Amino acid sequence: MPFKHNACRRHRIGKMKFKVTNWREYDTGLRRRGSLTLWVTPEALSSWQAPKRTTRGGQPRYSDLAIETALTLGLVFDLRLRQTEGFVTSVLKLIGLDLVVPDHTTLSRRANKPRAPNKRHSDRFPQKGPVHVLIDSTGLQVYGAGQWLEEKHGVKSRRGWRKLHLVLDADSGDIIAHVMTEQGAGDASQVEPLLDQIDMPIGQFTADGAYDGDPTYDTITNHSPDAAVIIPPRANAVERKDADLPSQRAHHIAAINADGRMKWQAATSYGKRSLVETAIGRYKSIIGRRLRARAFAAQQTEVALGCSVLNRMLACARPKSVRCKIVAV
Known part of the structure; x- marks a missing residue:
């Protein structure tokens, strides 16, 4: 990298300056990241309960969507599982939704469930080229x-x-x-x-x-x-x-x-x-x-949710910066 070659004279090299061209939109997006406004789509409401199981075994009460929603909120607001259970319960109560919230024991157990990684498809994320x-x-x-x-x-x-x-x-x-x-x-x-x-x-x-x-x-x-x-x-x-x-x-x-x-x-x-x-x-x-998780499978779930959270935050606020020209005096 260039800074390794210029380490001996780094103090003489001026720092590059950048200017954000979409500051108004970027500032609004940064405020949106801290907003507590939540909404639940009708599709999420219908998918909160787990679908009926057709194979042998016990019937799960909550769908993967409900588990991931609770774990994501706990990850964003830096809450442990018990605090996550209470936070989601209070939020749904304030919204006026009569949904049963997974308890902390269920969240801990379902977080260990292996999940296949989400593939990046070109039809869902159109690109101009490769x-x-x-x-x-x-x-x-x-x-x-x-x-x-x-x-x-x-x-x-x-x-x-x-x-x-x-x-x-x-x-x-x-x-x-x-x-x-x-x-x-x-x-x-x-x-x-x-x-x-x-x-x-x-x-x-x-x-x-x-x-x-x-x-x-x-x-x-x-x-x-x-x-x-x-x-x-x-x-x-x-x-x-x-x-x-x-x-x-x-x-x-x-x-x-x-x-x-x-x-x-x-x-x-x-x-x-x-x-x-x-x-x-x-x-x-x-x-x-x-x-935060101690089991390896739960740690993989935590990392996957963390990457998803960062992508959502970047979608809310994405700066467009250009390098400022240095005018010699």
Whole structure:
């Protein structure tokens, strides 16, 4: 990244300034994020109760929609399960709806139910062309005092952390795919599960050096043969002379050896990868750096709802900023 090359003279480089062109709409959308105005559609009312079961087993009382609604409200307002039950009960009472609210025990049990990831379909999300995806991962702390015990008393904690892998649409800023794994999972190993959630063709795939390697290129090519893969090769990477046709990775190595890494980043628009890092910072500042659920399945549900909440908030308020020109005196 440019800031690494300019670290020794960063204090002499002026900070870039941006101007929001749609400030009035953006300001209104930011206020809408904190509004307590809720409405329930007739479709949601009819789907609150679980459909009649046709197979063997007990009849569930609440539908997945009711469970997800309660869990989402608790996640947005930072409430635990008992407080979520009371909050949803009071909200429905104020609206005047006679609906039975799931209790905290039901919410905890149903949160562990595995759910298939929502695929990003081109018919539901129309695009002008192939989508430009950005991918990155981050760590999320597991609920508990393990880190505090280790720092305070030097006790070896068994508590680890989870790894959240995100795929961002560079044009809209929406999170279009996500996977949560254990802390030992490699970044490149999750490219295929992430791309399986995207049914649209990929025009450009941008990631950092942790995804460098032939398995990543092969996975992207199998999904979208015409996709441009922008991944910086390792510093000691060399071109393969025995290949019949030079690969995209070979072109990147040749361009970096000829013009340098900085010019390669500018030519390939590698700087857009900072958008996915911004999305990760948005997740940790709004949803939180620590997972509340303790079971792995419930943590996956929590992460899925968190990504959905961020997309809804971004739909309410989306700034349009342009870089201000610096006039020399």
